[in-house]
Amino acid sequence: MMSDMRRTETAATTSGWTGQLFEIALMIVPGLALAACQLARPATAQIQPETTAQYNLTLKPDVTSDGTVEAIEVSSRLTGGLAEGEETLQLMAPIVYVNVTGIADRITGLEVSDANGPVTFATEDDEPVPGGYPYFRHWTATREVTFPVEISYRALIQPEGSPGGPAFGIRPSAGGISGAGAGFMIVPSNAASTQSVLAWDLSEFDAPSVGVTTFGEGKSRVDGPPANIMQGWYMAGPTGHYPEDITQGDFHAYWLGDFPFDEYEEMAFTAKMYDYFETYFDHLDPAPEYRVFMRLLQTPPYGGGTALANSFMLSRGPVTPEEDSDYRDIRSVFVHELLHQWVGFVEGGSIDENWFSEGLTTYYQYTLPFRAGEISFDDYLEGLNRLSRNFYTNKARDWSISEIKEVGFGDGEIRHVPYQRGALYFADLDSRLRAASGGAHGLHDFMSKVFRQRESGEISLTPDKWRALVSAATGEDETAFHNAVHVEGKVLFPASDSFGRCVKGVRTSIEKDGETYPAMQWEPAGDVAPSDCFVSGGSE
Numbered sequence: 198m199m200s201d202m203r204r205t206e207t208a209a210t211t212s213g214w215t216g217q218l219f220e221i222a223l224m225i226v227p228g229l230a231l232a233a234c235q236l237a238r239p240a241t242a243q244i245q246p247e248t249t250a251q252y253n254l255t256l257k258p259d260v261t262s263d264g265t266v267e268a269i270e271v272s273s274r275l276t277g278g279l280a281e282g283e284e285t286l287q288l289m290a291p292i293v294y295v296n297v298t299g300i301a302d303r304i305t306g307l308e309v310s311d312a313n314g315p316v317t318f319a320t321e322d323d324e325p326v327p328g329g330y331p332y333f334r335h336w337t338a339t340r341e342v343t344f345p346v347e348i349s350y351r352a353l354i355q356p357e358g359s360p361g362g363p364a365f366g367i368r369p370s371a372g373g374i375s376g377a378g379a380g381f382m383i384v385p386s387n388a389a390s391t392q393s394v395l396a397w398d399l400s401e402f403d404a405p406s407v408g409v410t411t412f413g414e415g416k417s418r419v420d421g422p423p424a425n426i427m428q429g430w431y432m433a434g435p436t437g438h439y440p441e442d443i444t445q446g447d448f449h450a451y452w453l454g455d456f457p458f459d460e461y462e463e464m465a466f467t468a469k470m471y472d473y474f475e476t477y478f479d480h481l482d483p484a485p486e487y488r489v490f491m492r493l494l495q496t497p498p499y500g501g502g503t504a505l506a507n508s509f510m511l512s513r514g515p516v517t518p519e520e521d522s523d524y525r526d527i528r529s530v531f532v533h534e535l536l537h538q539w540v541g542f543v544e545g546g547s548i549d550e551n552w553f554s555e556g557l558t559t560y561y562q563y564t565l566p567f568r569a570g571e572i573s574f575d576d577y578l579e580g581l582n583r584l585s586r587n588f589y590t591n592k593a594r595d596w597s598i599s600e601i602k603e604v605g606f607g608d609g610e611i612r613h614v615p616y617q618r619g620a621l622y623f624a625d626l627d628s629r630l631r632a633a634s635g636g637a638h639g640l641h642d643f644m645s646k647v648f649r650q651r652e653s654g655e656i657s658l659t660p661d662k663w664r665a666l667v668s669a670a671t672g673e674d675e676t677a678f679h680n681a682v683h684v685e686g687k688v689l690f691p692a693s694d695s696f697g698r699c700v701k702g703v704r705t706s707i708e709k710d711g712e713t714y715p716a717m718q719w720e721p722a723g724d725v726a727p728s729d730c731f732v733s734g735g736s737e
């Protein structure tokens with residue numbers, strides 16, 4: 198088993214218009230090939246000839262007579278050979294992938310053959326993992342194979358009424374199909390191939406249609422082992438898109454379904470934030486190509502917002518009358534998912550490190566739209582107080598990370614604690630850094646350096662490294678504090694000036710369902726204009 202990481206996230210808002218909690222998860226899955234952040238470089242380079250070790254696939258959505266996609270037919274050819282030291286061809290598919298169940302069982306009609314005819318396989322299932330966390334089925338060939346090997350199968354759509362969770366399952370909507378590779382694919386797991394080429398057969402669609410993935414429009418290349426193709430979003434059918442001319446620009450969006458907002462306008466906003474982040478941060482320069490996928494489903498599970506490398510998916514259900522005017526929250530989801538691209542990860546174990554990947558993303562989600570001039574001061578304050586309320590009244594606000602992890606995907610409120618206390622931690626860190634430097638440097642300076650060092654490979658950003666970097670910058674021992682907050686669950690009350698000079702935090706108590714909770718409340722600082730909030734004072 199390889200020990201590399203796979204990461205998935207799902208986005209968070211507590212009052213989206215489907216009325217359900219949306220989720221963010223970060224996972225590390227043993228047994229898969231590569232970290233999501235390392236792959237998905239768009240397929241702009243040339244595609245190699247077939248004599249090399251390569252995995253070539255054609256995806257054909259299968260459309261019924263009533264215009265609904267019911268399956269994706271995959272035909273593929275694996276060339277080259279097995280990875281060094283391997284003797285028998287193996288394939289794998291998830292049995293469960295982040296609460297999407299039954300994936301391997303929906304891979305039907307699997308046929309594998311080489312020059313000597315059909316290849317048969319013995320299968321073995323991983324031990325089931327509770328909490329919706331991924332585990333896999335493994336196929337091992339019963340004889341030696343010669344290359345090329347042909348692999349074909351028909352992946353059925355995820356049935357309606359399946360358990361809720363991130364939108365990895367393939368689902369039909371608006372005459373098309375969408376989902377993640379991990380939600381429908383079986384892949385060679387020990388092949389020599391270091392490049393996959395994805396192509397589409399859209400012949401069953403009547404209307405003008407596109408086939409697009411995280412990796413590109415139409416025929417696209419995915420570097421790395423075949424399993425990397427699982428780490429992307431897939432969408433095919435008569436989609437809407439942004440911009441009008443999808444051959445232009447680095448930011449593209451595609452959607453299936455009629456959302457209760459102007460899709461084009463909202464994607465123009467998201468593109469603007471993408472440009473803003475490219476300017477605000479200096480560690481991804483230029484920012485990579487980015488793709489947004491949106492699907493409106495008629496039946497549950499509806500999903501949520503989920504980011505993979507260079508892309509995110511927004512998956513939601515039909516509008517209900519009381520919820521159809523919620524624009525600000527949807528923008529907050531777009532901003533959150535986009536920010537994952539810049540925030541990235543510290544090394545380590547999945548949920549254990551959500552204080553960073555989700556906490557820092559949540560901190561930026563609540564602060565950068567105001568800095569960018571996209572939301573008013575009142576909305577900024579309201580957001581901070583919503584963050585406070587959600588955290589201090591959360592039943593798991595003082596839970597350890599191991600207690601939270603045990604809950605898995607069963608409870609959205611509990612799972613969001615690391616996001617909320619992570620966000621408050623980074624706000625408080627901004628204040629501590631400014632205090633330690635006499636107002637000269639804040640979080641932005643600090644993170645710019647950390648991000649650049651991580652991206653260049655100069656540092657390996659482990660939790661220990663993080664604590665050492667913060668200790669050096671603040672002159673205090675970060676280890677005990679960091680451990681108390683993020684590992685053991687000590688309830689944090691950030692410094693009064695944590696959110697800039699125009700806001701002051703005061704200790705208060707919040708009532709919820711007849712109970713009183715000690716909390717922080719954020720108020721206008723009175724003597725500072727919002728326009729001066731981040732000017733000087735070191736928080737730049």
Ligand SMILES: [Zn+2]
Pocket residue numbers: 206207208209221222533534537554555558
């Ligand atoms: Zn997230």
